[in-house]
Amino acid sequence: MATDTTKDAREKQKTLLGADELVLNMGPQHPSTHGVLRVKLKLDGERVIGSECMIGYLHRGVEKIAEHRTYQQFAPYVDRMDYVAAVSNGLGYCEAIEKLLMVEAPPRAKVIRTILTELQRIASHLLWLGTHALDIGALTPLFYCFREREEILKIFEKYCGARLTTHAFRIGGLQYEAYDTLEKDVERFCKAFESRITDYEELLTQNRIWLGRTKGVGILKAAEAIALGATGPVLRASGVKWDIRKAMPYAAYDQYKFEIPVGTTGDTYDRYLVRMEEMRQSRLICLQAIENIPSGPIMAKVGKVLKPPPGEVYHAIEAPKGELGYYVISDGTVQPYRVRIRPPSFVNLQAFDKMARGHLVADVVAIIGTLDIVLGEVDR
Amino acid sequence: MQAVTQVTTEFVKQYWAPLLCGFAIVAILPLIVGYVVLVERKIMADMQARLGPMRVGPHGLLQPIADAVKLLIKEDIIPEDADKLVFWLAPVLSVGAALLAMAGLAIGPAFQIAKDINIGILFVVGVSALGIFGIVLGGWASNSHYSLIGALRSSAQLVSYETAAGMALVSGLLFAGTLNVTSIVQAQYDQGIWFGLLAPVAFFTYLVASIAETNRAPFDLPEAESELVAGYMTEFSGFRWSLYFLAEYTNMIVVASVATTLFLGGWLRPFPRTHWLDFLDFLPMVLMTGIGIYGLLRVPKQPARVQQLFMLAVAGMCFAAAFVLAAPVLIPFFKSSLIAAVKPYHDGILGGFWFIFKVSLYIYFFMWLRFTLPRYRFDQLMRLGWHFLIPLSIINVLVIGVAMILGSHFHLEGWQLLLTTIPASVLALIIALFILNAEQKSEPQRASGDASDTYA
Numbered sequence: 067m068a069t070d071t072t073k074d075a076r077e078k079q080k081t082l083l084g085a086d087e088l089v090l091n092m093g094p095q096h097p098s099t100h101g102v103l104r105v106k107l108k109l110d111g112e113r114v115i116g117s118e119c120m121i122g123y124l125h126r127g128v129e130k131i132a133e134h135r136t137y138q139q140f141a142p143y144v145d146r147m148d149y150v151a152a153v154s155n156g157l158g159y160c161e162a163i164e165k166l167l168m169v170e171a172p173p174r175a176k177v178i179r180t181i182l183t184e185l186q187r188i189a190s191h192l193l194w195l196g197t198h199a200l201d202i203g204a205l206t207p208l209f210y211c212f213r214e215r216e217e218i219l220k221i222f223e224k225y226c227g228a229r230l231t232t233h234a235f236r237i238g239g240l241q242y243e244a245y246d247t248l249e250k251d252v253e254r255f256c257k258a259f260e261s262r263i264t265d266y267e268e269l270l271t272q273n274r275i276w277l278g279r280t281k282g283v284g285i286l287k288a289a290e291a292i293a294l295g296a297t298g299p300v301l302r303a304s305g306v307k308w309d310i311r312k313a314m315p316y317a318a319y320d321q322y323k324f325e326i327p328v329g330t331t332g333d334t335y336d337r338y339l340v341r342m343e344e345m346r347q348s349r350l351i352c353l354q355a356i357e358n359i360p361s362g363p364i365m366a367k368v369g370k371v372l373k374p375p376p377g378e379v380y381h382a383i384e385a386p387k388g389e390l391g392y393y394v395i396s397d398g399t400v401q402p403y404r405v406r407i408r409p410p411s412f413v414n415l416q417a418f419d420k421m422a423r424g425h426l427v428a429d430v431v432a433i434i435g436t437l438d439i440v441l442g443e444v445d446r
Numbered sequence: 447m448q449a450v451t452q453v454t455t456e457f458v459k460q461y462w463a464p465l466l467c468g469f470a471i472v473a474i475l476p477l478i479v480g481y482v483v484l485v486e487r488k489i490m491a492d493m494q495a496r497l498g499p500m501r502v503g504p505h506g507l508l509q510p511i512a513d514a515v516k517l518l519i520k521e522d523i524i525p526e527d528a529d530k531l532v533f534w535l536a537p538v539l540s541v542g543a544a545l546l547a548m549a550g551l552a553i554g555p556a557f558q559i560a561k562d563i564n565i566g567i568l569f570v571v572g573v574s575a576l577g578i579f580g581i582v583l584g585g586w587a588s589n590s591h592y593s594l595i596g597a598l599r600s601s602a603q604l605v606s607y608e609t610a611a612g613m614a615l616v617s618g619l620l621f622a623g624t625l626n627v628t629s630i631v632q633a634q635y636d637q638g639i640w641f642g643l644l645a646p647v648a649f650f651t652y653l654v655a656s657i658a659e660t661n662r663a664p665f666d667l668p669e670a671e672s673e674l675v676a677g678y679m680t681e682f683s684g685f686r687w688s689l690y691f692l693a694e695y696t697n698m699i700v701v702a703s704v705a706t707t708l709f710l711g712g713w714l715r716p717f718p719r720t721h722w723l724d725f726l727d728f729l730p731m732v733l734m735t736g737i738g739i740y741g742l743l744r745v746p747k748q749p750a751r752v753q754q755l756f757m758l759a760v761a762g763m764c765f766a767a768a769f770v771l772a773a774p775v776l777i778p779f780f781k782s783s784l785i786a787a788v789k790p791y792h793d794g795i796l797g798g799f800w801f802i803f804k805v806s807l808y809i810y811f812f813m814w815l816r817f818t819l820p821r822y823r824f825d826q827l828m829r830l831g832w833h834f835l836i837p838l839s840i841i842n843v844l845v846i847g848v849a850m851i852l853g854s855h856f857h858l859e860g861w862q863l864l865l866t867t868i869p870a871s872v873l874a875l876i877i878a879l880f881i882l883n884a885e886q887k888s889e890p891q892r893a894s895g896d897a898s899d900t901y902a
Contacts, residue, residue, distance in 0.1 A: 090591045097675060112595065112824060203663060203821025209494035275664055275820045427595065428673050428823045 087115060090427070094123045098201040098431040101441030105418075105430065112426045117419050121412075124445040132405035137163050137237060137372040140405070145231035147409060148443040150193050152231045153186035153222070154385040160235045161316055162381035162392035166374040167237070169367070173360045175239035176318040181252060181355045182225065182234055183317065184348040188259070189218040190386035191345050195266060198338070198435035202279050207266055214262055217255050224251065238368035249356040256349050263345055270338075280335035284421035284433040287332055294420065295413045298388025300437060303340045304332030310384040317383075322354045334436040341438075373400055387411050387438050407446060411439040471548050479695040480510025486813050493817045504744075504753040507760070520684030525588060528681065532587035537682065537689035540580025544696035547574035551703045552627045554713045554797035566627035567615060567704060571608075574700050577693055578604045581668065584690070585678035596677025599824060600668035603658055606831035607665075611655035613839035617648030617846045618708040631712035638719035638860040642709030645846055647871040649709040651839045653811075656701035658831070660694060663816035667824055702808035703801075710804045713797030727792075730799040731772040738764030771799060833885045838878035845870035 088111075093104035102123035108116035128147060132140045144159045145152035157179055164171060171179070196211035219229040224245050226234045234240075270276045286296065291304040301308055309326045311319040327343035329336030374396040382391035388410025397403040414437050421433045484499065484506065491498030499506030524533055550563060550570040563569055578601060585597020618641045622630040634640055642649040658665035669677035676682075679690050706712060717723050741761030748754040774792035822830070849870035853863045 088591060090595075098673070199820065203666075204819065205490070205663075206494050206817050209496060213495055269818070270820070273820065275822055275826075278826050279820055279823055426823060426825065428667075428821070431673050 092430065094120075098197075099434060100197065100439055103415075103434065103439065103441055103444070105434075107422075107427070107430065109427065112428075114422050114425055114427065114430060117422050117430070119415060119418055121415070121441070121444050124441045126446065128446040129405055129407060132402055134401065136400045137374070137402060140402070141235075141237065142231065142233045144407075145233055146442060147407065147446055148190075148385065148387065148390075148411065148440045149230060150440055151186050151190040151386045153182050153234050154190070154383065154390065156233060156235045157183050157317065158381065158383040158385065158390045158392055160237050161383065162379060162394050163237045163372070163374070164366075165381050166377065166379045166394055166396055167368060167372065168375075169238055171239040171366055172363045173318070174362045175235075175364045175366075177321075177355055177359050178240060178244050178248075178364070179235055180318040180322075181248075181352055181359075182222070184351045184355070185218045185221060185252065185255075187348045187386045188345050188352075189215045191341050191348075192218075194341060194386075194435075194438045195338075198432075198438075199270060201431040201435040202276065204270065204276070207269055210262070210266060214255075214259060217258075221248070221251050221255065224248075236365070237372060239363070239365035241365075243364055244359070249359065252352055252356050256353050259349055260346075263342065263349075267342060271342075277335065279428075279432060280338055280436075281333055282331075283334045283425060283429050284436060285331060285333045286417055286421055290420060291332065291417070294417045296388070296417050297413065298384070298386070298410050299337055299340045299344065300388065300414050300417065302326065303329035303337040305330055310382055310389060314382070316381075318355065319351075322351050324348075324351050334432055337436045371400060373398060382408070385410055387440070387443070388414055409443040409446065411437075411441075411443040412446075415439050415444055468549065472545060475545065475548070475696060475699075476514070476692055477510070478699075479692050480514060482695055482699075482809065483513075483691075484510050489810070489813050490817050493814075504748050504757050504760075507756065514688070517684055517688040522685065523681075523683050525590070525681050527589040529587040529589070532583050533681075533686075536580045536584030536587055537686045537693070538580070539583065540577045540693040541689045541696070543573055543575075543577035543580065544693040544700060546576075547700045548696065548703075550627065551700070551707070552631070552712070553703075553801050554794045555628060555631075564624075564626050566625045567619065567630070567708065568625050570627075570700060570704055571612065571615065574697060575604065575608055577697060580690075580693065581678050584682065588678070588681035590681050592674045592676075592680045593678050596668045596674045596680070599674075600661065600678060602824075603661070603665065603667065603827060603831075606828060607655040607658035607835070610831060610835040610839045611652055611659060613836070613843055614648040614652035614655060615704070615708060617645045617839070617842050618642075618652075620843070620846055620850060621645065622708070627707055627712075630707055631714060634711045635714055635718050637863070638717075639863070640709060640711040640714075642705075642711075644863055644867045645709070645842070645871065646868075647838065647842045647874050648846070649705070651835055651842065652705055652709065655831075655835060655839075656705060657812060657815065658827070660697045660701055660812075662694075662698065662812050664819040664821050665827060666816075666821060667827060698809055698812060699805065702805040702812075705808055706801060706804040710808075711800075713793070713801040715796070715800050727775045727796060730796060730803075731768050731775065734764050734768035734771060738762075738768060770795060834878060834882050837881045838874060841877050842871065842874040845874045 088109040090107040090109050091104065092107055093099040094102040099105065104120040104123065106118040106120060107114055126146075128143055131143055135143070141156060141159055144155040148155050160171075192211040192215045196208035199207040222232050222234065223229045225248065226232050226242055228234075286294075286300065286304050288304045288306050291301050291306065296304075297308070305328055307326055307328050310316070311324075312326060324347045325343075327340045327347070329340050376396055376398040378393070378395040380391060380393045382389050384390075389408065390410055391408035393404075393406040393408070395403040395405075418433060418437060421437075422430050425433070487509075488498045488506070499509040502508040502512045524530055547570045550566055550573070581600045582597045585593040585595075585600070588594075619625065619630075621637070621641045621644055622633040624630060624633065637644075657663075661668050667677075668674075669679060674680070679687055682690060711718065715723075715726050715729075717726075738761045741757055741764060745754050745757045745761070748757050774795055846867060849863075849866040852866045853859075856866075858865060
């Protein structure tokens with residue numbers, strides 16, 4: 067691999083036997099581009115000598131829609147960006163608008179929000195693990211992951227009636243009180259989940275083929291990761307200890323003890339380990355949170371019609387895939403003047419070309435998998 | 447005129463059985479393959495905490511038939527820029543080679559189409575290797591990049607692993623001293639031990655190489671669906687696609703049969719000459735009866751009347767099979783004078799059972815691996831083949847040869863041969879691992895990107 071040479075030198079490198087390079091169009095309909103990503107690969111044999119990500123196949127103009135909806139009306143739309151982590155999306159948006167309104171959700175709402183968001187992180191990582199393993203050829207973990215994810219979705223369904231695009235939170239707190247057995251359900255899930263995650267690790271972590279396929283593949287050094295704006299597990303696997311839950315605590319995260327796992331080399335295997343450990347930590351956060359859910363109201367005092375004072379605000383949360391930021395400008399009316407969303411998948415996808423160059427076609431799918439992109443969020 | 451009639455009669459006499467068998471293979475094999483696929487899906491479902499096909503027939507038992515009908519009535523698509531003739535020919539070639547290879551196999555002492563061809567195993571291996579032309583041509587004719595890459599991968603893979611498999615077979619054949627399928631099994635009977643036990647390293651090498659040869663996971667790179675969509679089959683649909691599918695599963699049966707014949711004692715039961723284990727002859731009967739009883743118990747639990755009847759029929763078939771399997775074992779009990787008369791049936795029917803049983807186990811192992819392991823990358827696959835399996839199999843031939851000379855020097859026979867072959871096998875493994883280690887040390891940790899010898 068030629069990471070040390072300059073970009074120009076890499077552009078000019080000759081193909082083996084001086085053959086023409088092969089342009090392989092991967093996607094938008096391809097089993098492992100995780101949606102409708104289209105990657106134009108320049109190949110020498112099976113070696114990638116250049117790549118170009120083409121996005122926009124799922125563009126729905128979410129940010130533009132925001133300008134024509136009231137603050138409350140727009141909330142369900144954010145669920146449809148990262149549709150495998152809808153709860154996290156909703157949390158980020160609600161908190162951003164709360165910041166704009168200068169209100170704070172009551173403690174009870176904050177804790178319930180934290181529980182549901184951490185469950186969502188586990189669900190999102192489970193989906194990543196299943197599909198990533200499937201891309202690398204391990205068929206079975208997918209079904210185990212979906213079995214556990216199903217338990218989480220059932221909890222969501224019991225809480226708010228929806229499983230995928232939940233719209234679980236409201237600006238100012240929660241609409242629904244926690245149902246009676248929420249604590250018990252979460253506890254049961256967390257207890258069972260500990261041995262389940264060990265099962266996945268038994269299938270993969272020490273597997274020689276898995277090691278061969280992930281170690282040394284798609285290395286992203288810490289400096290490169292920062293320069294490319296990578297966040298979330300992609301950044302942490304490169305050895306940068308940056309987690310917004312710790313750095314700029316939101317919701318109820320400052321009340322709980324948890325570790326931030328970091329990697330060392332920043333390869334696909336490290337990102338795998340980081341995400342596996344994150345699932346364990348999320349489980350611990352959930353267990354701590356259900357210990358003591360404060361009583362009290364679940365909704366702060368916000369009016370029926372939201373008219374934030376003119377101004378602008380940026381609020382970021384640690385979504386399962388990285389830093390999810392909302393930059394909202396209010397002009398004092400019921401509709402936002404502008405909502406700009408910083409989706410983690412979109413920014414992390416920038417690193418793709420850097421990671422894929424010099425690798426084989428088989429590694430390309432491993433790298434797409436390890437970036438954990440959701441095209442709904444990339445294209446918005 | 448008389449002469450002509452006589453010749454014709456001779457011809458019919460000599461050839462009618464093989465011809466009938468041939469027709470049976472071509473007609474029944476697709477059905478068998480369909481059910482192998484169903485079994486695979488059921489086992490996969492069981493390992494993955496789900497049910498698998500359940501809709502068509504009780505427990506999805508009619509699924510293969512529904513699939514076949516669906517594939518037959520699908521639109522026949524040939525890409526515009528494809529080479530039409532080659533596109534048409536390729537799947538036929540693949541499936542033809544696979545089916546032809548079946549001809550050289552012997553399921554029991556009596557069931558063989560090409561009877562007693564002296565090059566037996568060589569014929570099977572050679573003909574089944576021809577199937578690769580179907581894959582390469584199909585991939586090329588599709589005029590698609592995915593297909594082309596899949597075809598190239600397949601050809602490189604087959605060339606590499608055919609060598610290892612061939613050398614592994616040579617190790618086994620050293621014990622048999624013949625290529626004739628029937629004589630190989632007879633040799634194992636005479637020695638009283640399966641060659642797989644005498645040459646475990648060769649058996650292991652063949653096991654790995656045969657997975658690679660049949661393009662099964664973890665070596666299913668030519669059709670790696672997450673990378674190449676469907677590899678060489680990407681542009682094929684409907685019936686043409688099903689021909690490739692048929693070829694793949696037939697090839698699985700072929701390699702499993704070769705391994706069974708050479709390493710697992712063919713149609714012999716385990717420990718064929720240990721007489722206190724004769725009760726194993728009852729095992730097939732007991733097994734089939736057990737399955738039949740289980741089916742009967744399931745009958746009341748079926749939701750619809752049709753399904754109940756179907757389950758009843760399945761149970762009936764199991765009992766019928768149990769009866770057939772029981773007859774040659776039980777008759778001598780009641781009338782000892784019939785032992786000699788029953789003997790050929792005993793070998794034929796029970797032998798057929800054991801052969802199919804072993805082949806099934808071998809294929810089950812394939813499936814098990816597929817659901818458990820991730821896929822190799824191409825350069826890793828090549829490295830495993832050239833740096834480990836091929837040296838291992840070549841060294842194994844040498845040390846097994848030495849072991850046999852030592853064995854004959856000390857007049858060892860049957861089980862006693864293990865005294866020389868086991869140390870020899872261990873030696874072969876050690877040398878091969880040493881070579882692999884030296885190989886890895888000599889080339890400084892290359893990153894995966896440097897794949898200049900990918901298709902070497």
